[in-house]
Amino acid sequence: MAMTWRSPRCFCSIAARRLAGRSTAPRRGLSATGSIAEKSRSECTPHQLYGQIAAVKACSTTAFSRQSAAAAGAGRVIFMGMPPNHPLETFKARLLPTLGDRLRDDPEILAQVAGDASHVEAQAPAAWLGPRDVSEVSLIARVALELGIGLVPRGSGTGKAGGCVPRAADVVVDVSRMNKVLQLRPDDLYAVVQPGLVNQQLDQAAGEHGLMYPPDPASWESCSLGGNIATNAGGPRAVKYGVTQAYVWGLQVVLVGGEVLRVGRQCIKGVAGLAMAPLFVGSEGTLGIVTEATMHLVPAPRGVCTAWLCFASPEAASAAGSRIFRAGVVPRMLELLDDPALRAVRPYVSWPMPQATAALLVETDGCTEESAMQQMQQLCAAAQPDSSQVAPNAQAAEAMRRTRRLVSSSLKHLFPFKISDDIAVPRSQMPALLLEAQAQAQAAGLQASAYGHLGDGNLHINL
Numbered sequence: 401m402a403m404t405w406r407s408p409r410c411f412c413s414i415a416a417r418r419l420a421g422r423s424t425a426p427r428r429g430l431s432a433t434g435s436i437a438e439k440s441r442s443e444c445t446p447h448q449l450y451g452q453i454a455a456v457k458a459c460s461t462t463a464f465s466r467q468s469a470a471a472a473g474a475g476r477v478i479f480m481g482m483p484p485n486h487p488l489e490t491f492k493a494r495l496l497p498t499l500g501d502r503l504r505d506d507p508e509i510l511a512q513v514a515g516d517a518s519h520v521e522a523q524a525p526a527a528w529l530g531p532r533d534v535s536e537v538s539l540i541a542r543v544a545l546e547l548g549i550g551l552v553p554r555g556s557g558t559g560k561a562g563g564c565v566p567r568a569a570d571v572v573v574d575v576s577r578m579n580k581v582l583q584l585r586p587d588d589l590y591a592v593v594q595p596g597l598v599n600q601q602l603d604q605a606a607g608e609h610g611l612m613y614p615p616d617p618a619s620w621e622s623c624s625l626g627g628n629i630a631t632n633a634g635g636p637r638a639v640k641y642g643v644t645q646a647y648v649w650g651l652q653v654v655l656v657g658g659e660v661l662r663v664g665r666q667c668i669k670g671v672a673g674l675a676m677a678p679l680f681v682g683s684e685g686t687l688g689i690v691t692e693a694t695m696h697l698v699p700a701p702r703g704v705c706t707a708w709l710c711f712a713s714p715e716a717a718s719a720a721g722s723r724i725f726r727a728g729v730v731p732r733m734l735e736l737l738d739d740p741a742l743r744a745v746r747p748y749v750s751w752p753m754p755q756a757t758a759a760l761l762v763e764t765d766g767c768t769e770e771s772a773m774q775q776m777q778q779l780c781a782a783a784q785p786d787s788s789q790v791a792p793n794a795q796a797a798e799a800m801r802r803t804r805r806l807v808s809s810s811l812k813h814l815f816p817f818k819i820s821d822d823i824a825v826p827r828s829q830m831p832a833l834l835l836e837a838q839a840q841a842q843a844a845g846l847q848a849s850a851y852g853h854l855g856d857g858n859l860h861i862n863l
């Protein structure tokens with residue numbers, strides 16, 4: 401695969417444009433009203449010049465199911481006409497015998513795969529493909545290269561960076577039908593999975609064998625492992641267990657043109673040669689389409705203790721985070737919620753969440769319930785919260801975790817046009833980051849909310 405084919409946004413789209421003799425200029429967003437007529441001819445890409453808005457669709461901003469994720473970002477979908485000489489009909493004729501009704505270009509399906517959970521404007525692609533196995537993905541990639549069509553891999557569409565948002569001439573390769581656990585080997589601590597498998601389903605399958613799949617993005621009920629690999633996703637448990645990169649042992653990837661590549665290993669140790677699998681982790685679908693992954697699993701701790709700690713300010717809560725580590729406790733969850741985040745999520749909580757201007761969701765784990773509880777006592781002694789509530793059972797613990805997971809969507813429900821940033825700093829700089837974000841927001845006359853992975857030094861600053 402020639403490196404000149406790489407695209408910052410989608411698999412082989414630049415290659416496709418070059419082969420088709422069209423512009424490689426990036427797609428520019430339409431104006432706030434969505435009217436292309438308001439743009440001068442020189443501002444438009446060729447696709448915009450030939451296209452027109454055929455439909456605008458109002459969508460939900462709260463749910464992140466596969467079907468509605470496309471709608472969660474911009475809340476509408478732009479339909480553009482095809483540029484002249486687009487080889488879609490030839491492409492369809494070549495693939496229909498294999499894909500049948502898993503190749504579609506009707507507006508209903510195109511609207512569902514037009515966007516993700518980011519602010520990137522949803523754009524209906526030329527077609528949608530739902531391959532079932534690696535041979536179909538390989539065929540699609542081969543025909544796409546021959547005809548100069550750009551492909552955009554798609555998992556569940558919960559991405560927050562617009563990575564799976566297509567351009568009008570692109571074709572979306574939706575791998576959500578490839579969603580099986582192919583092997584689970586408890587003694588060897590790994591599972592071989594297809595890319596469309598939902599994150600939580602791997603954790604549940606592992607749980608049946610006393611194991612756990614640690615990376616737990618807040619979207620874990622819907623995001624796919626292929627998407628997690630492509631974005632190197634992390635979650636609250638990353639503070640102790642790390643992000644997706646640490647759990648990808650091996651990959652099967654379909655490259656530009658259809659070649660099927662296997663990289664990595666299927667055992668704990670594998671140090672010979674260059675580590676190729678990590679290259680694909682975090683590559684946002686620019687290097688190929690992941691069609692199979694060997695994922696590391698770990699023994700599930702037998703004891704878990706979850707608690708909610710209240711503080712007078714986010715700065716006080718984040719300073720407590722540093723004291724926890726200095727006391728020698730490594731929590732498996734250390735999440736911060738500030739006042740606006742707590743207020744946004746309160747209507748949706750199913751437990752008596754105490755009033756506070758800042759809170760930490762903390763969790764410890766160990767070989768036994770006693771060891772998890774003992775660590776929690778040490779943690780609380782170091783954190784010195786104004787008040788604390790330890791979850792009395794697994795149900796209460798899950799209610800606390802769910803509260804944290806709902807922050808993003810409940811803030812979005814209140815502020816549909818909020819801007820959400822993802823900022824990582826050394827943990828000791830957290831109080832300074834929080835103060836600076838507040839100061840800048842106030843200076844700009846905006847409201848700010850900060851929440852997220854305090855333990856990782858990674859906060860979501862929302863304006």
Ligand SMILES: Cc1cc2nc3c(=O)[nH]c(=O)nc-3n(C[C@H](O)[C@H](O)[C@H](O)COP(=O)(O)OP(=O)(O)OC[C@H]3O[C@@H](n4cnc5c(N)ncnc54)[C@H](O)[C@@H]3O)c2cc1C
Nearest residue numbers: 555556557558559563618624626627628630633634685690
């Ligand atoms: C409410 C909410 C909470 C979230 N919380 C977190 C969080 O805590 N941590 C976090 O890291 N993220 C979080 N996210 C962002 C998002 O869920 C993750 O980035 C997730 O990994 C995306 O998975 P997906 O299946 O939805 O991928 P998609 O959105 O479908 O795609 C994301 C990128 O991966 C590429 N891709 C997808 N499948 C493949 C494949 N098989 N091969 C190659 N490339 C592929 C796409 O082209 C695109 O570039 C959150 C999102 C929401 C909506």
